[in-house]
Amino acid sequence: MVTPKWTKRSLLGIQHLTGDEISYLLDISGEYRKAKTNGNFPSGCLEGKTIVNLFLEPSTRTRVAFELAAKGLQADVITIAEKSSSLTKGESLRDTARNIQALGADGIILRHSSPGAAQFLDNIVDVPVINAGDGAHEHPSQALLDLFTLREKLGSLKGKKVTILGDILFSRVARSNIWGLLKMGAKVTLAGPSTLVPKKMEELGLTVTYNLKKAVSNTDAIMLLRIQHERQTQTHFPSLTEYSKMFGLREGDSQPDSRTIILHPGPINRGVEIDSTLADSPQSVILDQVTNGVSVRMAILDACCSSTY
Amino acid sequence: MVTPKWTKRSLLGIQHLTGDEISYLLDISGEYRKAKTNGNFPSGCLEGKTIVNLFLEPSTRTRVAFELAAKGLQADVITIAEKSSSLTKGESLRDTARNIQALGADGIILRHSSPGAAQFLDNIVDVPVINAGDGAHEHPSQALLDLFTLREKLGSLKGKKVTILGDILFSRVARSNIWGLLKMGAKVTLAGPSTLVPKKMEELGLTVTYNLKKAVSNTDAIMLLRIQHERQTQTHFPSLTEYSKMFGLREGDSQPDSRTIILHPGPINRGVEIDSTLADSPQSVILDQVTNGVSVRMAILDACCSSTY
Amino acid sequence: MVTPKWTKRSLLGIQHLTGDEISYLLDISGEYRKAKTNGNFPSGCLEGKTIVNLFLEPSTRTRVAFELAAKGLQADVITIAEKSSSLTKGESLRDTARNIQALGADGIILRHSSPGAAQFLDNIVDVPVINAGDGAHEHPSQALLDLFTLREKLGSLKGKKVTILGDILFSRVARSNIWGLLKMGAKVTLAGPSTLVPKKMEELGLTVTYNLKKAVSNTDAIMLLRIQHERQTQTHFPSLTEYSKMFGLREGDSQPDSRTIILHPGPINRGVEIDSTLADSPQSVILDQVTNGVSVRMAILDACCSSTY
Numbered sequence: 046m047v048t049p050k051w052t053k054r055s056l057l058g059i060q061h062l063t064g065d066e067i068s069y070l071l072d073i074s075g076e077y078r079k080a081k082t083n084g085n086f087p088s089g090c091l092e093g094k095t096i097v098n099l100f101l102e103p104s105t106r107t108r109v110a111f112e113l114a115a116k117g118l119q120a121d122v123i124t125i126a127e128k129s130s131s132l133t134k135g136e137s138l139r140d141t142a143r144n145i146q147a148l149g150a151d152g153i154i155l156r157h158s159s160p161g162a163a164q165f166l167d168n169i170v171d172v173p174v175i176n177a178g179d180g181a182h183e184h185p186s187q188a189l190l191d192l193f194t195l196r197e198k199l200g201s202l203k204g205k206k207v208t209i210l211g212d213i214l215f216s217r218v219a220r221s222n223i224w225g226l227l228k229m230g231a232k233v234t235l236a237g238p239s240t241l242v243p244k245k246m247e248e249l250g251l252t253v254t255y256n257l258k259k260a261v262s263n264t265d266a267i268m269l270l271r272i273q274h275e276r277q278t279q280t281h282f283p284s285l286t287e288y289s290k291m292f293g294l295r296e297g298d299s300q301p302d303s304r305t306i307i308l309h310p311g312p313i314n315r316g317v318e319i320d321s322t323l324a325d326s327p328q329s330v331i332l333d334q335v336t337n338g339v340s341v342r343m344a345i346l347d348a349c350c351s352s353t354y
Numbered sequence: 355m356v357t358p359k360w361t362k363r364s365l366l367g368i369q370h371l372t373g374d375e376i377s378y379l380l381d382i383s384g385e386y387r388k389a390k391t392n393g394n395f396p397s398g399c400l401e402g403k404t405i406v407n408l409f410l411e412p413s414t415r416t417r418v419a420f421e422l423a424a425k426g427l428q429a430d431v432i433t434i435a436e437k438s439s440s441l442t443k444g445e446s447l448r449d450t451a452r453n454i455q456a457l458g459a460d461g462i463i464l465r466h467s468s469p470g471a472a473q474f475l476d477n478i479v480d481v482p483v484i485n486a487g488d489g490a491h492e493h494p495s496q497a498l499l500d501l502f503t504l505r506e507k508l509g510s511l512k513g514k515k516v517t518i519l520g521d522i523l524f525s526r527v528a529r530s531n532i533w534g535l536l537k538m539g540a541k542v543t544l545a546g547p548s549t550l551v552p553k554k555m556e557e558l559g560l561t562v563t564y565n566l567k568k569a570v571s572n573t574d575a576i577m578l579l580r581i582q583h584e585r586q587t588q589t590h591f592p593s594l595t596e597y598s599k600m601f602g603l604r605e606g607d608s609q610p611d612s613r614t615i616i617l618h619p620g621p622i623n624r625g626v627e628i629d630s631t632l633a634d635s636p637q638s639v640i641l642d643q644v645t646n647g648v649s650v651r652m653a654i655l656d657a658c659c660s661s662t663y
Numbered sequence: 664m665v666t667p668k669w670t671k672r673s674l675l676g677i678q679h680l681t682g683d684e685i686s687y688l689l690d691i692s693g694e695y696r697k698a699k700t701n702g703n704f705p706s707g708c709l710e711g712k713t714i715v716n717l718f719l720e721p722s723t724r725t726r727v728a729f730e731l732a733a734k735g736l737q738a739d740v741i742t743i744a745e746k747s748s749s750l751t752k753g754e755s756l757r758d759t760a761r762n763i764q765a766l767g768a769d770g771i772i773l774r775h776s777s778p779g780a781a782q783f784l785d786n787i788v789d790v791p792v793i794n795a796g797d798g799a800h801e802h803p804s805q806a807l808l809d810l811f812t813l814r815e816k817l818g819s820l821k822g823k824k825v826t827i828l829g830d831i832l833f834s835r836v837a838r839s840n841i842w843g844l845l846k847m848g849a850k851v852t853l854a855g856p857s858t859l860v861p862k863k864m865e866e867l868g869l870t871v872t873y874n875l876k877k878a879v880s881n882t883d884a885i886m887l888l889r890i891q892h893e894r895q896t897q898t899h900f901p902s903l904t905e906y907s908k909m910f911g912l913r914e915g916d917s918q919p920d921s922r923t924i925i926l927h928p929g930p931i932n933r934g935v936e937i938d939s940t941l942a943d944s945p946q947s948v949i950l951d952q953v954t955n956g957v958s959v960r961m962a963i964l965d966a967c968c969s970s971t972y
Contacts, residue, residue: 081458095731095734105434106453109432109434109457110457112432113404113430113432113457113458116404116430117430121731121734121735123727123730123731125723125727136929136930136931137933140929140930140931140933143950144724144929144930144950144953147950147951147953147954148727148728148731148953148954148956148957149699149731149954149957311445311449311453312445312449312453313445313449315446315449332452332453332456333456335453335456335457336456336457336458338457339457339458390767414743415762418741418743418766419766421741422713422739422741422766422767425713425739426739620754620758620762621754621758621762622754622758624755624758641761641762641765642765644762644765644766645765645766645767647766648766648767
């Protein structure tokens with residue numbers, strides 16, 4: 046490669062990436078995806094390296110995907126998933142991070158309930174930090190796997206119409222995807238209850254609608270979001286039943302065109318955000334997202350942790 | 355091998371295996387057992403494969419044995435042991451299973467509190483499913499290690515007398531062993547409090563007795579069962595002391611012949627199912643069972659997960 | 664090597680080691696430390712071996728360091744960290760240990776809340792036992808990493824002045840370090856509230872003081888100890904604030920000479936045992952201790968588990 050497209054040590058979010066950097070990560074992801082399909086062993090680019098999975102907020106799905114990705118690259122993986130471990134008890138995140146670096150970590154994957162935690166960590170340690178979700182701020186690996194899946198199914202994202210539907214206000218997935226989609230040239234519509242869509246989003250070049258039918262018609266892809274009970278400090282809609290009735294994707298009235306693909310970061314609340322028939326229909330690429338997620342995280346770890354930085 | 359004896363993708367129970375299939379698994383187990391004794395490295399038949407330990411019911415013993423077996427065959431092992439992980443929270447077992455397959459699992463080892471859970475999973479995914487205990491239904495790997503240990507100590511099981519003693523009604527270990535012993539040609543006696551022995555078992559060709567002395571005399575092996583508090587919804591006997599007095603194996607009156615071997619799936623309740631002197635006597639093969647359990651699980655994983663199916 | 668200096672199977676404490684044995688472990692630690700610095704792969708002396716991390720008392724820091732050390736030597740590592748696992752439920756430590764050995768463990772690292780637990784385990788099993796902390800008794804791997812760090816910074820320990828400051832009465836770290844420092848020829852001063860310093864320690868050749876200024880002046884190194892709330896059954900000092908005021912290391916009055924190095928086993932209670940400025944000053948070698956801890960544990964595992972014993 047004449048002009049390397051990735052020079053960052055850490056992946057903290059999508060907001061500060063360029064379109065070229067995103068494309069670079071998606072290209073590498075594609076190579077790992079193809080190797081997996083062909084049954085080829087992936088590269089051992091992290092052999093002899095130690096990756097620490099520091100999950101200070103509950104998670105299984107993302108943690109396992111990162112663990113699989115790191116092990117696939119031959120790294121040793123240490124998972125610290127306790128909410129209040131003796132490593133962190135009475136200890137600031139700063140001290141925890143410095144200790145993990147002192148133990149010899151070659152990279153830290155962090156999930157934390159506070160927005161900005163990954164950036165904070167990156168200022169403290171000298172090793173790569175991968176943001177695996179920081180509060181309602183960013184979740185870049187999820188956005189990259191979403192972009193990868195969209196590109197795989199739709200081709201170039203330039204000019205493609207993508208609707209993000211649901212609890213946008215509290216969603217780091219939405220936030221990261223909005224940055225990513227705009228940078229890749231997609232046309233983004235945000236839809237959901239007015240209480241769950243942030244204000245003034247049109248200024249970013251986005252379309253906003255509170256009308257489900259309008260949101261799901263004439264679009265290339267619909268990205269559903271999970272209702273995030275845990276990040277809501279007050280009730281923003283009457284009930285799950287009410288939400289489902291107003292904004293759930295269902296066969297019939299609110300059914301998207303058959304050419305429109307449907308994404309969801311999981312786990313699905315069947316019958317709330319989407320009914321089962323649609324979730325399991327050929328339009329749904331939800332399980333493709335899961336499969337792609339491992340390849341995308343291999344690409345992230347490869348880009349950030351395998352190089353000398 | 356001219357006629358391969360194993361063509362199944364999954365191991366869901368003992369009930370639907372043939373005697374030949376059981377013998378095949380025990381033979382492979384023997385090869386792994388011998389390799390371990392001789393300090394030989396086991397085969398790397400799962401190298402590059404990912405085995406997921408999905409333990410949705412608490413367990414350490416079986417989980418660790420399967421983890422050791424899979425790692426011994428060079429697999430990457432991911433353990434999902436949380437009772438309510440974000441993978442499973444608000445998600446059906448069906449969605450969890452499909453997600454684990456989408457993540458790239460090459461085999462799933464499942465422990466679940468519901469009878470039939472392993473069969474259910476096997477209908478959903480395309481990869482091998484190993485039943486590591488499903489409610490009070492089956493626990494095939496435990497039965498296979500019991501059969502292996504019996505065969506190791508007694509030779510061919512044909513015509514051998516085996517007494518299963520204890521809480522049979524709630525025991526998946528008993529259920530799997532009954533099928534296995536009958537298929538291997540052993541003569542099986544069930545013994546325990548009348549409240550804990552299922553009715554109409556004689557129809558299967560079994561002998562039933564509620565008399566401890568009769569149960570333990572003139573038999574080649576006694577398989578003790580653990581009192582399963584957690585699977586009893588009502589009290590089936592007055593107290594542990596009472597149980598121990600009536601059905602505990604003790605030196606003296608209820609002592610088996612010195613030639614009779616004693617098995618127990620562990621963990622032992624010393625002084626309840628068996629007194630300490632007998633548990634630690636040369637008749638006891640309880641620790642042999644533990645050691646054999648790793649080899650038997652290597653054989654199971656080898657048979658189900660290393661082949662192209 | 665003409666005269667091998669290590670013939671023990673297990674590492675249960677520092678009390679029964681000779682100065683030569685300690686030096687031997689520190690020398691091996693130094694080789695692993697150097698290999699890490701130079702980016703060399705460590706030896707695969709535990710390849711094909713299984714090390715069980717049996718942590719029956721909460722810990723992350725020590726557990727992770729041992730896990731990294733064992734994986735660095737190519738061992739398979741099984742961690743059993745649950746406080747009440749089904750392995751241990753209703754089971755004595757004796758039965759748990761025998762089961763772990765039967766599963767095929769080639770070494771057991773034990774943390775336990777009872778003093779003497781490691782020795783007890785060592786009497787039961789035939790494989791090496793590494794004491795990772797047993798109640799208020801010993802914590803030999805911590806003492807060895809402290810001695811390693813002291814030697815790295817000060818050269819030979821013979822005649823060096825070392826002050827141990829804090830909650831000595833309840834500290835296994837202090838207990839192991841006192842033995843180690845004396846065997847290496849250091850001059851040891853114990854300091855802390857009179858309620859937290861054991862009586863009659865002068866008989867061992869130690870100096871005791873209850874005066875902070877005296878304790879921290881004219882010494883080569885100060886080893887701080889963590890206030891061990893969990894091992895105190897009654898209150899031995901009025902409050903953390905009071906402790907900090909009387910015995911906390913602070914800039915100004917109680918500031919040690921700039922040549923004096925400061926150690927702490929972590930995690931630090933900033934503002935209690937030490938203020939932040941000093942903890943982060945060039946005098947502090949706290950993060951060196953963490954880094955050295957992995958190399959020292961590699962040396963321990965190498966010495967005990969890689970040999971035929």
